[in-house]
Amino acid sequence: MAGYVQDDISSEEQDRQRDLYAPFTAALRGLVDAGIRTEVDDDEIRAVQAEVEALTERLRVRQIAGSYGVRFNQEGRGRAWGNAVVGVRNAVAPPLVIEHEGETGRVWSDFHLGAAYEGPPTLVHGGVSALILDQMLGEAAGAGKRPGMTGTLTLVYRQGTPLGPLRAEAWIDRVDGIKTWAKGRILGPDGVTVEAEGVFILPKWARPAFAEQESATQPTPPFFE
Amino acid sequence: MAGYVQDDISSEEQDRQRDLYAPFTAALRGLVDAGIRTEVDDDEIRAVQAEVEALTERLRVRQIAGSYGVRFNQEGRGRAWGNAVVGVRNAVAPPLVIEHEGETGRVWSDFHLGAAYEGPPTLVHGGVSALILDQMLGEAAGAGKRPGMTGTLTLVYRQGTPLGPLRAEAWIDRVDGIKTWAKGRILGPDGVTVEAEGVFILPKWARPAFAEQESATQPTPPFFE
Structure with a gap:
């Protein structure tokens, strides 16, 4: 791929x-x-x-030809360092550091959004909340060994999200074959600001590898950091 | 505000x-x-x-205390120059230049996304598509004289969106009081990649001004550039 x-x-x-x-x-x-x-x-x-x-x-003077992509090292650890949300090398990314609760699919992140993420004055851009929640829900699916591309994503905005310190959480709601439903939310100083639900679909090219893994006994390698 | x-x-x-x-x-x-x-x-x-x-x-050495906000000049023209999608002064923003078809609410933008907007390798981050469509739908609502904060946003991903030259379009689907339903999509070289629908709600603090404007004969001032 x-x-x-x-x-x-x-x-x-x-x-x-x-x-x-x-x-x-x-x-x-x-x-x-x-x-x-x-x-x-x-x-x-x-x-x-x-x-x-x-x-x-x-x-x-010396640079790669295109985008960063995802690089795997000799031990199978992945680097999504160009990623727009978590990329260690991408200044567009806040970047989020996403914590995983074992392999339950529950993930969370404490982060800070400054002036570069503004939409309405003093508030996080509604689309930035969507950007972060897409990543969080995808990470939840991946953490539960169900990685996938976003199929659908629905966001409900409960109140404005103030710029500053925030928390995001996500978890797997249910799984059916190649599809994983994940849910998540962003929390500000006054509670939940945005809720999200999404379907993540295992890409065709990755299905044979995952079918193999399903029947294996060893744990999934930690793909991304 | x-x-x-x-x-x-x-x-x-x-x-x-x-x-x-x-x-x-x-x-x-x-x-x-x-x-x-x-x-x-x-x-x-x-x-x-x-x-x-x-x-x-x-x-x-000399800077504003917080985020940029939205600034209006003596003629009522607005500058959302810190905005995460269209902000002329925000390097996180691509930035999109959004064209308006009169006051019909139909808007479009031709833009380019490079390495900083990557999710899956070589593809636009699904959340970046959401970020862009949130802005586009909000602009459609605003262009149709129905500005608002995002209430809900639903995205359906039809195929991967390749990094590179892209187009986004949005329009008003229907209006009911303080709520405006807008739709939009992103198009890549192989057609529609992401579709979006959202509800935009006129904030409480802005309702008196808009009620006044509804009954006026002069056109809405071009708030944002």
């Missing part, structure tokens, strides 16, 4: 790379935030722009 | 600021993309990180 890459790095090297890229990408997120909020004068904006363009050129 | 700011800049000055910030934020988007895709060595990553942090400090 296009974009899934198997490479030969060890888990030790993978951890080392994470320690390199996490603070680098955090710095980029800081710059994005400052770019929205700055009130420095026009000449300074132009000067910083020129320096940003020069830094981009330095990074592009 | 918190975060809505009235300032005294002219439309000419607003256009001038847009011409300053649009290329600045485009440069930040380039840096975010390069940050995901770069393969330069570790020392260079650390060196670029230090320079990014220094640029952030320069921008933070």
Whole structure:
């Protein structure tokens, strides 16, 4: 399947790379935030722009041809580091760190959304809540050994979600063959703000591997980090 | 309402600021993309990180206290420049430029999504499609003089949405008092990839102003750009 890459790095090297890229990408997120909020004068904006363009050129001296995809190391650990919600190397991602309760399919995340995720003034963009819940529900399905692509997703907005510290939770509601129904929600300081339900469908190309795994005794490898 | 700011800049000055910030934020988007895709060595990553942090400090010398909100100029034109989908000053936003067919509520946008919007390898994150469609449906409601906060949003995923050039469309399906039902979709090279339907609800604080406007003869001011 296009974009899934198997490479030969060890888990030790993978951890080392994470320690390199996490603070680098955090710095980029800081710059994005400052770019929205700055009130420095026009000449300074132009000067910083020129320096940003020069830094981009330095990074592009050597780069992969397309998007990051998902890379698996020699021990089968996956890196979805370009992912728009959890990607350690993606400054568009908050990024969410999603915790798993064993293999029950119950997942949760405590995170913070700043100025870059705004919709209505002072509130999280309704679509950003949808973005986060899509990832959370998909992770719940995957954590319950039922990974899949989003088939449908329904969101009910109970109240505005304020920018700031938030929590998201998701769990598997039921499973039927290649389909997994997951539910989840976002909680703010005043309780539940958004509720979600979705169906996740195991892609065709992955079905043979999962049929095999179903009949195996060993646990599912931890695919993504 | 918190975060809505009235300032005294002219439309000419607003256009001038847009011409300053649009290329600045485009440069930040380039840096975010390069940050995901770069393969330069570790020392260079650390060196670029230090320079990014220094640029952030320069921008933070003078900045607004919170998020951007929505600012209206002396002629009533709005700037949602921090918005996560259309924000001219927000590097998290692609940004979408949304075209309006008069006041019919029909809107569309041609845009490009790169590596920063990835979910499954080579494909747009399902939640990013939701993010974009939430904005599009909300704009349709607003374009039909029925602005509102998202009440519910339902997405049906027909096929994977490839990263690259895409189109989104949205329109008003029906209106009932303070509620507007809008529909929309994303189209890729192989046709419709995601369909959406949502209900948008006029917030309580805005209802008196809109009741007044309903009985007026002049057209709705073009609130947002």
